Amino acid sequence: MVKPEVYRSLGLSDEEYKRIIDLLKREPSTTELAMFSVEWSEHCGYPRSRILLKLLPKKGKYPTLIGEDSGGIIVDDLAIIFKMESHNHPSQIEPKQGAATGIGGIIRDIFTAGARPIASLNSLRFGPLTEPYNRYLLRGVVDGIQFYGNCLGVPTVAGEIYFDESYNGNCLVNVMSIGVAKKDELARAFARGVGNSIMYVGSSTGRDGIGGCSVLASHEFKEGEEKRPTVQIGDPFTEKCLIEATLEALATGHVVGIKDMGAAGLTCSTSEMASVGNSGMEVELQLVPRREADMEPWEIMMSESQERMLVCVKKGKEKEIEKIFSKWDLHAVVIGKVTDDDIVRIKDKGKVVAEIKAHSLTQAPVYDMPYKKPAYLDDLNKLDITKISEPKDYNGVLLKLLGSPTISSKVWVYEQYDHMVQTNTVTLPGSDASVLRLKGTNKAIAATTDCNSRYCYLNPYKGAQIAVAEAARNLVCSGAEPAAVTDCLNFGNPERPDRFWQFKNCVEGVASACKFLNISVVSGNVSFYNESIKGVVNPTPTIGMIGIVDDAHQVCTQYFKKEKEIIILLGISKEELGGSEYLKEVHGQVKGDTPDLDLWLEQAVQRTALDAIRKGLVSSAHDCSEGGLAVALAECCISNKENMVGAVIDSLTFDARKDAALFGESQSRIVLSCSKKSVHKIRDIAERFGAPFQIIGRTGGKELEILVGKRKIINLSVEGMFERWIDSLQSLIMA
Amino acid sequence: MLKAEIYITLKKTVADPQGLTIKHALDSLGYKEVEEVRIGKLVTVKLNINDKKEAEQRLNEMCKKLLANPIIEDYSFKIEEV
């Protein structure tokens, strides 16, 4: 008889335990209980989010592929496979290894689909850098990403870093990977064909991360709690060999299916490969290569040792597969076979230790969770703008914003990442999105991650829509057609109705914006329980988006290129200060409603910019995000260190307070620069799509001057802005 | 003046991929007698302190705070006079 405290401490409820007994028609063994606990956890089985995830559109402009572990789109004869995943809790405990193994895991999801990883992205969120532990976290996470990603030879090309009090005690580390394959050479994650062999490949199994899946990923945890044995150490060298060996093995045609052992290791890979293949599987644990003696069967089944995979190989071809892996000095051993029933049967020294129908493991219960709008929100959304005093020193405000950690340059971070290896990165980090050419074609892809979680906190539905809109806008500014999304949904405890309300609204927001923009959601990840004794994180539905550039020579970057060009603003600046960086950094308030988002307007602005870029009319394009128009203009001036170009903005018109027009974060705005002779052509395009168009000034000089009426309210040297913006993050980190 | 040698090693339960790779390398160079390799850090510190007891206490602090990562590492040290 299993004691309630045992299954409860594994994260199973009384009802769930009863259901296990019903399914098995007997008491579970320890191994079985452990297997159910991880398979039914949020991490693997999505019991609390599955209903809502169905809302995300699976169709878009490009044919969509939804695989077992990742998804993608088809572009000509290529499949672009991508996915994002969180490694929040492991990183909070041990930032370097936590982030490193996060990269390792997401990249395995890509190459086990048969795609060669071509780029990684990272979306990072921490509490304020005034707190030493947050500095330690940021340094450690960046170190982990560079350590793992650089060694692998997969460029880390883009990302974002935000700072907010809500991430004190629970940082977010979301990592995304993109891979490319010939569309008919993709691999599946199933086991099929009675008698085919199940092979274990990669590193040996140790007691790493045992229980990590359910204990680390699905429970609130308190800082300093003893979680030591669960820390996994990343081994990028082995992973690099695994990539090469796997792609070589897949090319033989002898591999039926393949799955990486990520969270819940062997449990997850055996049961899911059997379940997807509608097959049974029998495995002998004694055959599993191990690092430590005397491991219990359940420990072997739960281990999260890194850099391992399970492969279903055609009978008789085992030797050939083994040869490939051993060429790369990797283990590859037959540990079992596909059977003709639908049961996962785990043996230890011949004795059955688990015998479960594959489907009953993989079909986790589904819960319709209660939700309720948080009571504080109505109050929070009220912002009396007349109570906010307009600044006297606009120069000071702009400098302050440029130096704020969220807005300042992230060069200190991305210079530590090899972002050029594989020689595809045609737009390097430092512009709105990075662009990678696809060798052998004329095309390129652009990639970005985005989410302003303060918007989602103030208004989860609209905030999530904005995350999608902004990601798309960043791609458009780089010359790409927004194509498809992967998401990483980071929230608090879903069993609390206020948190679940945030989750529900964010998912609905992502779904509606993606549908409107005709973008499919090809993959994603849910991370709940992101809270600590210090509180809950802001709702953070991180959007990873890729776009397609039809002609790799028609890409665009955000910085002004030369003097005497015309500066255009597409979109409208409204009197919106709610949720802005300005309101927080200058007035110390997080209040108001999130800026409006009119998806029709958004689309008009994006179409105009993209069309103009594709026609070669545009010299630079940059969207307005945190810090509003003034920061966007400053970034246009300073983000190419080798050639900084000033600007005079003297014909800006708006219907709002000056600080709102300059620092407010009205959506759907893009700053373009172009030669004089292109202006009217761009105006025509804007008219055709119905995008608000105004000429606001011209490039040139060594200063950014912004005039309102006849008054110069901003007048800063590009050098001065650059200094503030470029060094700020590093000096905060090194404090 | 005291000199301390601080030895920082990965905890026994933690995997050491570096050590494994180096073991393989030694193996293929013909050093078959090598059963295990683990990689750690050696931090040599000169301290402007004369009292060993005091040095011990300070070193323990430094190790816990900065030099070793208690989540995955153990440390020990040896103090001598110079």
Next chain:
Amino acid sequence: MLKAEIYITLKKTVADPQGLTIKHALDSLGYKEVEEVRIGKLVTVKLNINDKKEAEQRLNEMCKKLLANPIIEDYSFKIEEV
């Protein structure tokens, strides 16, 4: 079975920026008594050999060939029985 601890240190003439950085960090944490920090490697090896003399000779070889780079590093080791 013998166990050896191999200490690999940067030669005195070679600058050690990592050591310097850690010294600074300790300094700003208030450990003003720290005069110098040098960072090295600690390689722990288990050897399937019983004879210490033989082990010594093998270890010297391993260090010269692979474990230490004589241009920038010195090494020493200690052997004990386990």
Next chain:
Amino acid sequence: MKFGVVVFPGSNCDQDCFYVVKDVLKQPVKYIWHKDTELDNFDCIILPGGFSYGDYLRTGAVARFSPVMDSIIDFANRGGIVIGICNGFQILLESGLLPGAMLRNTNLHFICKYVYIKTENIKTPFTNLCKKNQILKIPIAHNEGNYYIDDDGLKSLEKNGQIVFRYCSPDGDVNKESNPNSALANIAGIINREGNVLGMMPHPERSSEAELGSEDGFLILRSILKWLGSK
């Protein structure tokens, strides 16, 4: 002219080098597996960048003992053209084909960015198309590029014109500010006494096409081709 690109476990610029030779330089090229010991008549061998064996002990330390290295040392001793890029340079140092050693970058970080280097010796198989003191814009990406050699060693490098590239400012000043990793005497690339083995930290294969931001690295590849052709 036949090029060979060595693949060590953990090499990760092998495919980039292969691509640039095949598709940009348009020359025949083959991979050489690190366990091969027979080299079929190559004209130039490239040791690519990456993290051979994870660089888990020291950069290049383990790769130096790969079976192929004896053959490459032979090849070099017979006058064959060998270029080591980044990790390849580190392997050449470990194997003794080039003098000196690599230390960690003094900022203790991996650095990936464009830098400028000055071509000091243009009478080499690798730089014969460069102008004297030509400044090249070319990216680096490494943790350990802080070149070290003792005083006598440095003197002899200088005396023999073995310092081919030094880090410099965009207008050619060889100074501290433009030295990304604190390499001794701003050294970015050196050649052996005989002049047929080059090691360099910056990546010419990453800067051989205009769409990647610079074609300056291509001069090095074209120089090799010219040299081989005129031999």
